Amino acid sequence: MSRSDLRIVSLIPSGTEIVAALGCGSHLVGRSHECDYPEQVRTLPVCTAANLNAEQPSRDIHNQVMELLQSALGIYRLDLEQLQQLKPTHIVTQAQCEVCAVSLAEVEQALTQITDQTTQVISLQPSLLAHVWQDMERVAIALGCDSQSILQQLQARIKACQQRQNIEHRPTVACIEWTDPLMIAGNWVPELVNLAGGDPCLGTIGQHSSWLTWEQLLAANPDMIVCMPCGFNLEQTAQATQELAQQPQWQQLQAVQNQQVYLTDGNQYFNRPGPRLVDSMELLAEIFHPHIFPPRYAGHGWLKFH
CATH class of the missing domain: 3.40.50.1980 (Nitrogenase molybdenum iron protein domain)
Structure with a gap:
């Protein structure tokens, strides 16, 4: 697949930011309702929605999340019709936290209901900084682009911060x-x-x-x-x-x-x-x-x- 054929849907803000940092932001065709950075992604079609009101006090949000999980209902829902219309070649999602975004299992289940089964799912599951850098490398490989330049820039900033401290x-x-x-x-x-x-x-x-x-x-x-x-x-x-x-x-x-x-x-x-x-x-x-x-x-x- 050539770079020009890429059609990427990101269902998690960190995935959207990784795709953009790798220089593939122009190939994003859909996003989650929470993806809002970089600014230009806000105009993309939205493929998810929340089943709870995030404007409530902390205790009320917590209680609603617990109720949804205990009743085996998802915290988020996926717009299958929108996803099918977008015809993504790649979907970036996560398996880190069922409270954070649409789960990997939901995405995989959704794809069985969509006629085009060739979509590649890239699932992020970091718990350490090293895993984040590895995820960036995995996304870059899947999209056919290079991650070394941006990773070197990020590491240089970390090193510069540490060198300035002398604390x-x-x-x-x-x-x-x-x-x-x-x-x-x-x-x-x-x-x-x-x-x-x-x-x-x-x-x-x-x-x-x-x-x-x-x-x-x-x-x-x-x-x-x-x-x-x-x-x-x-x-x-x-x-x-x-x-x-x-x-x-x-x-x-x-x-x-x-x-x-x-x-x-x-x-x-x-x-x-x-x-x-x-x-x-x-x-x-x-x-x-x-x-x-x-x-x-x-x-x-x-x-x-x-």
Whole structure:
């Protein structure tokens, strides 16, 4: 297949960003309802929809997700008619998290109902940064393009961030991935904290994000708290953190007492295992070490919580 024949549908934002970073963005013909970066993908036909209201408070979203999963209903639905009309040569999806996007099983089932069975499915399932880079290589091979240039650029930025640090003090950091109930960020996030010059507490590199009790958070008593609720923009994160701050234990945390609580746009950065995880690392470096790193992401990627 020549490059000009490519017709790519991406059903996950990180997949869309990977395809674009590899220089194949012009071959995207469809996207998920959550794919919004780069800007030009917003005009593409949408192939998925959510079965829940993501504008609710954190606890209500959590309860609705649990109800959907327990009733064996998907959190997302796939538009089979749209997919058939688009005639994709490749579909990029994921098998990492059934709460994050349409599952691999749903895509495979959908393809059995579509007459053209030649579509290649590329499934992403990263839990470490190394897996993200491997996914980029796999996508590049499947699409017949080169990944080395962009991967070298990303690695160079990681190295530059580390070289600039020269830091004696590494703050302990708790990254909150959900606020009600509490969840600590896992997978690649603790790696990003390390690379940015922090010391991650509670979250485990390469392990799924896990539920967290207030007792555990108080016992860890981190120097900094970074809020990055999955799927939330800055405004939603601010609202969720305001609700979190109403809990009686909140004021006992030294990060709160020292005004070292930060809000981030988790949806655009930390929740998307693609090339912008390097942006996420740089964003954290600004928060951890403002005397070294100028605030390039401040105001749109992160804010200080007051």
